Amino acid sequence: MAKTDWTHDELILAGALVVRNGWRELRTADHEVVALSVLLRSLPIHDPDALADPKFRSPGSVSRKTGDFASNHRTYAGKPTRCGEATRLMVTEFTARETEMLELARTIEENALSGRFEGLPFEPEEVEEEASGLEGVLLARLVRQRERDPKLRRKKIEQVLRSRGSLDCEVCGFNFGRSYGPLGGAYIEVHHVTPLHVVGKRETKLGDLACLCSNCHRMCHRPRNGERWRTPDALRRMMRDAAGGV
Ligand SMILES: [Zn+2]
Numbered sequence: 001m002a003k004t005d006w007t008h009d010e011l012i013l014a015g016a017l018v019v020r021n022g023w024r025e026l027r028t029a030d031h032e033v034v035a036l037s038v039l040l041r042s043l044p045i046h047d048p049d050a051l052a053d054p055k056f057r058s059p060g061s062v063s064r065k066t067g068d069f070a071s072n073h074r075t076y077a078g079k080p081t082r083c084g085e086a087t088r089l090m091v092t093e094f095t096a097r098e099t100e101m102l103e104l105a106r107t108i109e110e111n112a113l114s115g116r117f118e119g120l121p122f123e124p125e126e127v128e129e130e131a132s133g134l135e136g137v138l139l140a141r142l143v144r145q146r147e148r149d150p151k152l153r154r155k156k157i158e159q160v161l162r163s164r165g166s167l168d169c170e171v172c173g174f175n176f177g178r179s180y181g182p183l184g185g186a187y188i189e190v191h192h193v194t195p196l197h198v199v200g201k202r203e204t205k206l207g208d209l210a211c212l213c214s215n216c217h218r219m220c221h222r223p224r225n226g227e228r229w230r231t232p233d234a235l236r237r238m239m240r241d242a243a244g245g246v
């Protein structure tokens with residue numbers, strides 16, 4: 001991916017703008033285009049070299065991107081622009097599940113404007129070769145930060161110990177204390193079971209979290225086939241399929 005390629009997060013925000021405009025292109029002088037240009041340049045996902053160019057994500061380039069979305073939509077009568085695979089994929093997503101994608105865009109926008117993405121670390125999954133994930137990386141970073149919140153984790157662990165008596169992985173049943181003795185006592189990782197576009201909108205509740213071993217947790221976040229997050233239920237199904245449906 002080139003330094004100047006539009007990321008999924010940016011394409012989600014641009015796509016939402018076009019959808020709200022009835023799948024029509026927006027002009028450079030449009031105040032929404034200008035606002036999006038400022039917002040995109042502020043996102044903590046860009047290479048400083050790219051940002052040094054004032055034309056990078058300028059209102060002109062945002063307007064052109066809205067033209068890509070509009071002209072690659074099925075309602076457009078003229079010739080589609082050559083916009084690249086990622087944009088075409090996003091046009092398909094917005095067409096197939098408009099409400100959900102608009103909600104996702106709104107959540108990214110609100111969190112970006114509140115500065116909640118600032119200073120969040122890269123996640124190991126982001127540098128994987130196939131790191132795709134249609135939801136973008138920003139909300140995924142935010143969720144991982146919340147999952148590591150020690151206070152939240154402690155509360156979840158206390159709740160599970162009170163109700164079940166032991167801390168087993170909800171997918172595979174692994175128990176750190178049983179395998180590692182006292183070293184593994186009361187250890188487990190917590191995972192957000194609510195989708196990213198929902199998570200970013202509100203405070204995390206204990207019911208949003210599941211307890212997982214480190215292997216299952218990593219597999220829940222591994223980007224594959226356009227997803228960078230999955231539920232314990234989905235992972236359990238995959239394990240069952242891998243085991244031959246037994
Ligand atoms: Zn597990």
Ligand SMILES: [Zn+2]
Nearest residue numbers: 147190191192
């Ligand atoms: Zn997780």
